[in-house]
Amino acid sequence: MNISVTLAVISLIFMGLSSFMNKVAVSNDLYFPPLLMIINVCYIVMALIIHMNQKQPFVITPRMLGIGSLVGLFGSIGYVCMFYALNNGGMGSVVFPIVGLSLIVSVILSIAIYQEPLTVGRIVGLSLGLGSIILLSR
Structure with a gap:
């Protein structure tokens, strides 16, 4: 690593x-x-x-x-x-995953502004991350 x-x-x-x-x-x-x-x-x-x-x-x-x-x-x-x-009254198990979506904003801005490559692996990773956050926040 x-x-x-x-x-x-x-x-x-x-x-x-x-x-x-x-x-x-x-x-x-x-x-x-x-x-x-x-x-x-x-x-x-x-x-x-x-x-x-x-x-x-x-x-x-x-x-x-x-x-x-x-x-x-x-x-x-x-x-x-x-x-x-x-x-x-927000439960941590709901609030924290939603706040965790902030990484999507950072990644999109990094791709748009700094032309960081958007590979298939990254798209899959972001999709899985987004999916897990949505599931955790329910």
Whole structure:
């Protein structure tokens, strides 16, 4: 297994744990705004650790500011909607598979914008993934 796939699998595990902890937070009646702030402090700490280890100059360019703002905006809206779906009685076994469809958006945009190849294997894989998510959300 190459390093990209290994890191993707590690990401899958930790993102899954992160999503599950949202359900734990809802089950414990935690108020969302301070929870979101704590989560973002963890992101900041991780960014600082990575920055200190890479020993590169800390520079924020206009392009970085724009892209980072869009990532933050889109991610925040998605995260808040997921949290409120759980908070309004959504079962994790339904909400998480639906949110998991976000990978379809990423793949379609990568193919459309970066001309990544769309092979038969990828079409089959996406179809199977989509099918499994639909079945899990019922």
